[in-house]
Amino acid sequence: MRPRRFDLIVFDWDGTLYDSxxxxxxxxxxxxxxxxxxxxxxxxxxxxxxxxxxxxxxxxxxxxxxxxxxxxxxxxxxxxxxxxxELSLFEGTLALLEALKARNHWLAVATGKSRQGLNEALGHVELRGMFDGTRTADETASKPHPRMLNELIAEFGVAPERTLMIGDTTHDLQLASNAGTPSVAVSYGAHEPETFHQHGPLHIAHSMAELHDWLVRHA
CATH class of the missing domain: 1.10.150 (DNA polymerase; domain 1)
Structure with missing residues (x-):
């Protein structure tokens, strides 16, 4: 197995993993x-x-x-x-997360949801234990302030350049830029993909399957 490029992979929640x-x-x-x-x-x-x-x-x-x-x-x-x-994970999300866990990546969530909202969502989709760390907007600064990502980086003791932020909005990509971490964008969520390029993501994935393929090959 090739060496990991990223130790910590941080996902946005709504519109990235969750079809909401x-x-x-x-x-x-x-x-x-x-x-x-x-x-x-x-x-x-x-x-x-x-x-x-x-x-x-x-x-x-x-x-x-x-x-x-x-x-x-x-x-x-x-x-x-x-x-x-009525909500659910995007099809293929569980398979993606399990593949990343098998490669021993740390997985985390950085979201604009409240702690109550995220915990309820994680319980609903039976994902408790899948993520090694989470941050919500009501317990730290809201995106695009870098604090929630900086806190996760510090929690796991990883370098910013070995942390990857994945999200569906310019707020997520600006968060990554402000924290000095690379990012990947997904185009199937809230923001139009033509707005992403100015933030310099490593890749723009147009489906969960494409995101899975890119991460397995490059993360």
Whole structure:
């Protein structure tokens, strides 16, 4: 077996491993409608996926007074938790993670979800124990601030250049750039792939199967 290029592989969650982009967009729109706010277009709602919930909702509802953003967050959670049982991993995700574990990579998640939201998702898809470390936006700084990635790098004692960040948004790629780590983008999530090139990912994968193939060959 060839030597590993990366010791630690860090995944975004929504839109990268978990097929949740469409539901998140609809829940953001429904929450705005509940409060009588302008309903953002799907592309506007998708843009904020990956940010911490407070930052995301403040961005899509700029006319909402800051003290009411938590109220909008409550409406978002209401809609999301009512439907989250419909969500699942992208097909091929488990096979990818198992292949990387077999190569003795450390695996981690860096997400804009809350700790409660990530734990519920991990429990729902029976992934507890698959990841060696996780960071959520409510326990550290939100993307694209590098803190959550820096904390994972420090936790495992790896060099930034031997850490790989994988995500579906420019927020993920900017997070990697800010932390000094290489990145890989996936085009099947929240952001359009033409926005990725300015951040210099090593590769843009257009399916989970392509991501699997690239990682097995290059990680």
């Amino acid at each position: 982009t469409g539901l998140i967009v609809r829940c953001i729109q429904a929450a705005c409608a509940d409060l009588g706010l302008p309903v953002p277009a799907p592309s506007e709602a998708a843009y904020v996926i990956g940010l911490g919930l407070h930052d995301a909702l403040a961005h899509v509802a700029p006319s909402l007074p800051p003290e009411r953003v938590p109220e909008l967050g409550q409406r978002y959670r209401h809609h999301y938790f009512k439907r989250q049982h």
